[in-house]
Amino acid sequence: MKKSYLYIIYLLIVVGMVQLYSSCSESKGEESDAKAKADSAVVSVDTTKIPHDKFGDAIKYGRELMLRTAYYIGPNGVNGKYLGNKMNCTNCHQDAGTKAYSFNLVTAFRHYPSYRAREGKVLSLAERINNCIMHPHLGKPLPLDSREMIGIMSYLKWLSDSASATKATKGLKNVEIELPDTAASPTAGAVLYADNCARCHGTSGQGEMRLDNSTYKYPPLWGLKAYQPGSSMHRIVKMAQWLVSNMPYDKATHDKPYLTSAQALDLAAFINDDKIHQRPFVKEYQYPNPEEKAIDYDRGPFKDPFTEQQHKYGPYKPIVDYWKGRGIEPSY
Ligand code: HEC
Ligand code: HEC
Structure with a gap:
């Protein structure tokens, strides 16, 4: 009687331990699954979680500024006149920098201060923001110390802290495109533009103003x-990488691109051809060290044997x- 009682207790302990062990290893498995899932997930942000305090007020204003940049700080801005045009940050960094594969800014805060070849020096985040301004x-x-700079910096800080994004998270960078063996063609781009883009951006690329x-x-x-x-958008590869997942606005998504890589490059070549189209005049060009130029930057001198024409159009x-071949990873 006493013996079998002990035996049952012994059995219970063994069974318990086995269960404990298996549940431990199971939860460990779940944990690493969750981590892998977060890593391979497309970047996303929950803006309802912005805090309800003073810092939260700055974050909200920063986000508002990215969505309605021209309204607040455009040529007739209600809070200051800083911009020379009526575009908004969100026109390129869509959904105020949170849309995946659209010059996403969710981890931008973590990238600065850092060295930038374009200026040939270490830039702070504020200097980088002012580059886009x-x-x-x-x-x-x-x-x-403007409320505007503090707002944009606060917003980018909050994005970076609140998103569980890692290097493996998708959509932090734009999609990579195929680089064809032939040069991009502004002539082919003109035809594609008329068929796919002019209905919104206008036949002369001027866009369309809101009624107000x-x-x-x-x-x-x-x-x-x-x-x-x-601007970086003026570089043909850089623009094409964005176009494939974002334009035409009502047709393209990152998992269902509308344009092929070659079409996006032809369109970017047409849009950015300064012989066909006028753009604001710029006095100084950047990249003090020619060997650091992005390959699709279109002003010489270059430290390689390729012409301006080939750098621009491929x-x-x-x-x-x-x-x-020289052990340097080129940027584009
Ligand atoms: C015409 C398009 C366009 C507009 C408008 C624009 N940007 Fe940018 N921005 C870019 C491009 C292109 C890059 C370079 C991204 C890259 O190299 O991958 C960039 C880069 C940045 C970066 C650096 C990101 C990083 O991780 O290094 C920040 C910050 C930024 N922009 C903020 C802004 C803000 C704030 C505004 C509005 C005041 C704005 N941008 C308006 C196109 C634009
Ligand atoms: C249905 C209307 C529509 C069509 C069609 C369309 N776009 Fe856009 N495009 C937009 C809107 C709206 C934005 C601003 C995005 C935002 O604010 O979220 C934009 C932004 C852009 C931008 C970045 C901002 C700028 O002005 O520099 C480029 C470049 C662009 N479109 C190129 C194209 C090209 C190329 C095509 C044709 C393949 C195209 N778009 C077709 C509506 C359209």
Whole structure:
């Protein structure tokens, strides 16, 4: 009697231990599954979680500014006149920088301060923000202590802290495109433009203003009110990587691109051809060290044997191979 009682207790302990062990290893498995899932997930942000305090107020204003940049700080801005045009940050960094594969800004805060070849020096995040104010927006820099700069910085800080994004999270960078063996063709791009883009951006790329004239319904792609040649959007590969997952606005998504890589490059070549289209005049060009130029940057001098024409329109592969052959990872 006593013996079998002990035996049952012994059995219970063994069974319990086995269960404990298996449940432990199970939960461990679940945990790593969840981590893998988060890593491979597409970047997303829950803006309802912005805190309800003073910091939260700055974050909200920063987000508002990215969505309605022209209204607040455009040429007729209600809170200051900083921009030279009526575009909004969200025209390129869509959904105020939270849309995947659209020059996403969710982890931008973590990237600064960092060295930037374009300026040949270490930039702070505020300086990088002011680059976009000055180049695509043709504006003058926001003072560091302005409510606007504090707002945008707070928003980017909050995005970076609140998103569980890791390096493996998808959509932090734009999609990679195929680089064809032939140069991008502005002539082919003109035909594609008329068929797919002119209905919103206009036959002369001027876009369409909202009725209240505060900003655009469809932003301009060229002309004196569009981004200037010193902007990253003016680079053909850089623009094409964005176009494939984002334009035409009502047709393309990152998992269902509408344009092929070659079509996106032809369109970017047409839009960014300064012989066909006018853009704001820029005095100084960047990249003090020519060997650090992005391969699709279109102003010489270059530290490789390729012409301005080839740097601008491609074919890009020989340029990529040239630099790789010298142990340097080219940027584009
Ligand atoms: C015409 C398009 C356009 C507009 C408008 C624009 N940007 Fe940008 N922005 C870019 C491009 C292109 C890059 C470079 C992204 C890259 O190299 O992958 C960039 C880069 C940035 C970066 C650096 C991101 C990083 O991780 O390094 C920040 C920050 C930024 N923009 C903020 C802004 C803000 C704030 C506004 C509005 C005031 C704005 N941008 C308006 C096109 C634009
Ligand atoms: C249905 C209307 C529509 C069509 C069609 C369309 N776009 Fe856009 N495009 C937009 C809107 C709206 C934005 C601004 C996005 C935002 O604010 O979220 C935009 C933004 C852009 C931008 C970045 C902002 C700028 O002005 O520089 C580029 C570049 C662009 N579109 C190129 C194209 C190209 C190329 C095509 C044709 C393949 C195209 N779009 C077709 C509506 C459209």
